[in-house]
Amino acid sequence: MSIPQKLSLKPVGLAVPAFAILLAVFGIPMIRLFLTSLDAPAFSLANYEAFFRQGANVRVLFQTIEVSLVVTAICVIIGYPTAYLMASAPKNLRTALIVLVVIPYLTSLLVRTYAWIVILGDRGMVNNVLLELGLISSPLPLIYNRMAVYVGMVQIMLPLMILPLVTVMVSIDRSLVAAARSMGAQPSAAFWRVFFPLSLPGVRSGSLLVFVLCLGFYITPAALGGLRDAMLSTFIAAQVETSFNMARTATSAFILLGIAAVMLAIFGLDLAGTQGRAVRPMPESSWKPVRLLSAIKRFSNELAASYRAKRWNAKLYQASNIRRRTIARAVFVVSVMLFLLLPSVVVVIMSFSAGEFLTFPPPGISLKWYRSFFDDPSWTGAALTSVEIGVAVTILSTIVGTLAAYGLNRTSPKLRSILTLLLLAPITLPSIVVGISAYLGLLSFGLIGTKTGIALTHSLGAIAYVVVIVSATLASFDRRLEQAAMSMRAGPLQTFKRVTLPLIRPGIMGGALFAFLHSFDEVVKTSLVSGLSIRTLPLKMWENIRHEIDPTIAAVASLLVLLPVLWLAAIYVTWWRSRPSAEHALPDAAA
Amino acid sequence: MHIVEFQEPVQIEFRNITKLYGAVAAVNDLSLAVRRGEFLTILGPSGSGKTTTLMLLAGFVAPSKGDILIGGKSVAAVPSYRRDQGIVFQSYALFPHLTVRRNLEFPLEMRGMKPAERIKRVERILERVHLNDFGDRMPSQLSGGQQQRVALARALIADPPILLLDEPLGALDRSLREQMQVELKVLHKEFAITTVCVTHDQDEALTLSDRIVVMRDGRIEQIDAPEMLYDRPATRFVAKFLGEANILENPGFEIESDMVQPSGTVAMLRPERICVAPPASPKRADSHQRQSVIGTVADMIYAGPLRKYHVRVGSTPFVVREHVAAGQPVFRAGDEVRLEWLRSDVRFVSA
Numbered sequence: 001m002s003i004p005q006k007l008s009l010k011p012v013g014l015a016v017p018a019f020a021i022l023l024a025v026f027g028i029p030m031i032r033l034f035l036t037s038l039d040a041p042a043f044s045l046a047n048y049e050a051f052f053r054q055g056a057n058v059r060v061l062f063q064t065i066e067v068s069l070v071v072t073a074i075c076v077i078i079g080y081p082t083a084y085l086m087a088s089a090p091k092n093l094r095t096a097l098i099v100l101v102v103i104p105y106l107t108s109l110l111v112r113t114y115a116w117i118v119i120l121g122d123r124g125m126v127n128n129v130l131l132e133l134g135l136i137s138s139p140l141p142l143i144y145n146r147m148a149v150y151v152g153m154v155q156i157m158l159p160l161m162i163l164p165l166v167t168v169m170v171s172i173d174r175s176l177v178a179a180a181r182s183m184g185a186q187p188s189a190a191f192w193r194v195f196f197p198l199s200l201p202g203v204r205s206g207s208l209l210v211f212v213l214c215l216g217f218y219i220t221p222a223a224l225g226g227l228r229d230a231m232l233s234t235f236i237a238a239q240v241e242t243s244f245n246m247a248r249t250a251t252s253a254f255i256l257l258g259i260a261a262v263m264l265a266i267f268g269l270d271l272a273g274t275q276g277r278a279v280r281p282m283p284e285s286s287w288k289p290v291r292l293l294s295a296i297k298r299f300s301n302e303l304a305a306s307y308r309a310k311r312w313n314a315k316l317y318q319a320s321n322i323r324r325r326t327i328a329r330a331v332f333v334v335s336v337m338l339f340l341l342l343p344s345v346v347v348v349i350m351s352f353s354a355g356e357f358l359t360f361p362p363p364g365i366s367l368k369w370y371r372s373f374f375d376d377p378s379w380t381g382a383a384l385t386s387v388e389i390g391v392a393v394t395i396l397s398t399i400v401g402t403l404a405a406y407g408l409n410r411t412s413p414k415l416r417s418i419l420t421l422l423l424l425a426p427i428t429l430p431s432i433v434v435g436i437s438a439y440l441g442l443l444s445f446g447l448i449g450t451k452t453g454i455a456l457t458h459s460l461g462a463i464a465y466v467v468v469i470v471s472a473t474l475a476s477f478d479r480r481l482e483q484a485a486m487s488m489r490a491g492p493l494q495t496f497k498r499v500t501l502p503l504i505r506p507g508i509m510g511g512a513l514f515a516f517l518h519s520f521d522e523v524v525k526t527s528l529v530s531g532l533s534i535r536t537l538p539l540k541m542w543e544n545i546r547h548e549i550d551p552t553i554a555a556v557a558s559l560l561v562l563l564p565v566l567w568l569a570a571i572y573v574t575w576w577r578s579r580p581s582a583e584h585a586l587p588d589a590a591a
Numbered sequence: 592m593h594i595v596e597f598q599e600p601v602q603i604e605f606r607n608i609t610k611l612y613g614a615v616a617a618v619n620d621l622s623l624a625v626r627r628g629e630f631l632t633i634l635g636p637s638g639s640g641k642t643t644t645l646m647l648l649a650g651f652v653a654p655s656k657g658d659i660l661i662g663g664k665s666v667a668a669v670p671s672y673r674r675d676q677g678i679v680f681q682s683y684a685l686f687p688h689l690t691v692r693r694n695l696e697f698p699l700e701m702r703g704m705k706p707a708e709r710i711k712r713v714e715r716i717l718e719r720v721h722l723n724d725f726g727d728r729m730p731s732q733l734s735g736g737q738q739q740r741v742a743l744a745r746a747l748i749a750d751p752p753i754l755l756l757d758e759p760l761g762a763l764d765r766s767l768r769e770q771m772q773v774e775l776k777v778l779h780k781e782f783a784i785t786t787v788c789v790t791h792d793q794d795e796a797l798t799l800s801d802r803i804v805v806m807r808d809g810r811i812e813q814i815d816a817p818e819m820l821y822d823r824p825a826t827r828f829v830a831k832f833l834g835e836a837n838i839l840e841n842p843g844f845e846i847e848s849d850m851v852q853p854s855g856t857v858a859m860l861r862p863e864r865i866c867v868a869p870p871a872s873p874k875r876a877d878s879h880q881r882q883s884v885i886g887t888v889a890d891m892i893y894a895g896p897l898r899k900y901h902v903r904v905g906s907t908p909f910v911v912r913e914h915v916a917a918g919q920p921v922f923r924a925g926d927e928v929r930l931e932w933l934r935s936d937v938r939f940v941s942a
């Protein structure tokens with residue numbers, strides 16, 4: 001009896017390395033921070049009271065919530081119709097559109113933020129175009145205000161709204177809508193009564209994701225907003241920079257965390273019950289207008305029934321109406337895609353500028369900013385450091401994360417979901433909070449200002465991404481294939497190497513991609529743990545964006561734009577290579 | 592049906608095996624012995640513990656209580672990958688990233704066989720299952736029947752002493768299933784391999800098996816040769832589960848039998864053992880061996896070579912099945928008929 005029991009204990013053990021890193025760098029310091037904020041061992045709420053007594057603090061807190069809410073709302077308003085049109089598109093077109101949404105999502109956040117400076121700046125794209133057209137006589141104040149913050153954040157968050165929505169919408173059985181229409185529902189009623197309620201789980205998970213991530217935003221509001229547009233993260237960062245008062249910082253951090261936790265608790269905790277609840281009809285009152293409307297429509301429909309046969313004929317010739325609607329839809333989707341891709345495109349064009357300043361469109365074309373990048377050892381050194389750290393993070397977190405995902409996959413569902421939630425904390429919680437605890441954690445190991453320390457900090461988030469992606473792959477993996485291998489005398493290790501690993505390789509590659517990109521784009525946590533002695537590429541870029549904006553950064557940025565594209569290509573090639581014989585065997589089969 | 596000699600030694604033995612999932616006993620105190628070369632089928636309704644029994648034997652599930660012996664030795668401490676069994680999974684579980692040939696080589700490779708010998712074996716088995724031209728295809732490029740044959744070939748290629756089949760033909764359509772039943776039977780004989788098969792399909796069980804285990808709620812309800820199981824079911828559950836049965840519980844008339852009805856049993860008659868005749872038709876020569884009752888036809892269903900009558904005798908419903916033959920009278924709903932059967936065809940099953 002003891003041997004099978006030992007075997008069943010084993011899988012969770014594979015998650016030990018992941019949890020060791022999580023606890024040492026994040027978990028234990030988090031607990032210490034929390035105790036500090038409570039004045040342990042005295043235990044009082046004095047720090048929290050002090051926080052709320054200061055008007056400025058409360059203003060920033062509300063501002064953070066307000067900005068997050070507005071961004072979430074805009075993302076829903078733009079994202080829902082986009083996702084709807086994407087989900088209704090033919091499969092190939094849909095795949096292409098999804099790739100177009102994923103590419104900006106994978107593009108460095110710094111690059112995209114920088115691009116908005118190029119687009120919205122006083123001598124940027126929009127102002128120059130308007131001046132050129134003579135529509136304005138002096139540049140409009142498009143940047144360093146709340147509006148710019150919204151534009152930048154929406155562009156960054158929109159993919160995170162669209163992707164879950166598309167996933168949910170694709171899985172909705174369209175024949176349900178057809179059925180509703182066959183029962184006399186007008187297209188709009190069929191949509192509101194059938195499709196929309198079924199798509200709500202997607203709206204919910206998308207909104208939750210966007211909102212919680214917005215709460216922790218730091219870079220974009222700091223770069224695009226005015227002085228009065230600070231979010232709580234910026235505020236905490238400023239506190240850390242000026243006077244590192246542990247108790248005060250810890251208190252602000254836990255208030256920020258508290259909001260995120262409350263939102264997750266209210267909307268997130270019953271995610272499991274989402275499906276069931278979404279199907280439940282909405283409360284009567286909120287539906288009355290719609291129901292009344294559809295009742296009127298249905299009534300007039302009855303009246304018109306006798307004419308309908310004749311009208312059908314006429315309808316066949318009303319194609320122009322339909323064509324107009326198709327064009328309108330296409331224009332909408334294309335605009336959204338342009339909005340998503342614009343920053344990358346602008347950055348690439350900017351990088352070839354011959355001008356000295358940040359002027360768009362560039363006055364001429366040259367490679368001088370690339371030269372200036374490659375000739376400046378502070379840039380190349382930073383890039384090298386980032387590559388070094390990125391590679392280390394990718395290797396470490398891909399191995400540790402894959403082991404953890406594999407172990408968790410073989411654990412009871414309850415334990416699995418708790419442990420996964422813990423592993424995901426570094427990417428769900430505001431980076432400034434994670435950064436501060438990583439700082440404390442590394443301090444106790446004497447790793448502040450070392451590459452090892454930075455790599456460990458990045459690994460927190462990178463492991464989370466690997467766990468998410470590999471777990472998703474494992475969830476669709478047929479466990480019976482492993483049993484089959486075992487029945488053929490393959491031991492556990494052989495089975496993993498010969499069967500499991502080749503089949504989940506695309507997931508592992510995807511995880512590695514996210515791990516690398518995460519490390520290669522990290523500013524907030526890195527700036528806290530680098531101890532001013534190590535310059536990574538993102539740190540150097542961030543410094544540049546804040547102080548001297550010269551187009552060298554555009555050259556760096558446009559190189560970074562290439563990165564996700566190259567990775568996607570690499571993944572595609574491995575995926576395609578994993579089934580070459582499938583392609584080859586087909587002609588044989590035909591012969 | 593090839594009858595397994597009684598002399599053959601016991602190959603697999605379950606001793607009081609219980610498997611608990613929480614408070615639910617998926618398998619409950621099950622004891623069972625399978626002889627070498629036997630084809631044993633486990634049959635039962637959904638959730639009765641068939642798959643669990645098979646997985647216990649395969650070593651993918653550990654028993655909560657009891658012991659399993661293979662070849663006389665306990666395998667409690669033997670992990671699945673050392674048990675030396677060929678398994679055909681319900682969905683076949685062919686490795687999707689390997690060609691048919693590489694799939695077939697896998698078990699040989701794991702046993703450390705040399706490449707030259709492996710290739711020879713693979714060719715031989717491909718020939719045996721009529722898939723010579725398909726060795727380089729990926730599993731996804733095969734039809735369901737072809738995949739099934741690859742799965743079978745992969746389970747047999749290393750000559751394991753035991754073959755386990757989990758609903759092996761479940762995914763095939765009817766005609767292919769019948770064809771594969773024949774194939775499976777031939778292979779079983781050829782490889783002389785002890786086989787344990789789980790199925791939903793009664794026909795499959797009746798055609799293939801030396802013995803059938805009928806399971807219910809994790810326990811064995813009856814274990815017997817197919818003919819015995821059908822002809823002499825021990826319980827009402829088995830009678831109803833295998834084919835159709837008329838259970839005559841308080842039928843409103845006395846049931847005549849050559850036997851004394853044991854207590855706690857009910858009488859059972861198979862529908863094909865009953866004849867339908869016009870009420871006034873002349874008595875047969877062997878009428879003293881028969882019992883006859885008068886009833887009313889409620890319904891007639893015509894099903895190809897068969898006719899099925901639902902007849903009510905008083906308040907007792909009867910199902911009667913007869914082969915369509917020339918000159919036979921046909922009755923309609925409402926007609927009065929006489930049902931008759933041989934007394935020796937009445938069975939008593941425990942209630």
Ligand SMILES: Nc1ncnc2c1ncn2[C@@H]1O[C@H](COP(=O)(O)OP(=O)(O)OP(=O)(O)O)[C@@H](O)[C@H]1O
Pocket residue numbers: 612615616617635636637638639640641642643644791
């Ligand atoms: N992993 C498990 N966890 C919990 N309960 C289980 C598990 N596997 C099986 N059971 C329960 O054990 C009982 C027997 O299941 P089993 O799969 O053996 O039935 P089965 O006879 O194969 O049914 P089917 O014909 O539907 O395949 C069922 O009640 C099932 O719900």
Ligand SMILES: [Mg+2]
Pocket residue numbers: 641642643
């Ligand atoms: Mg089963």
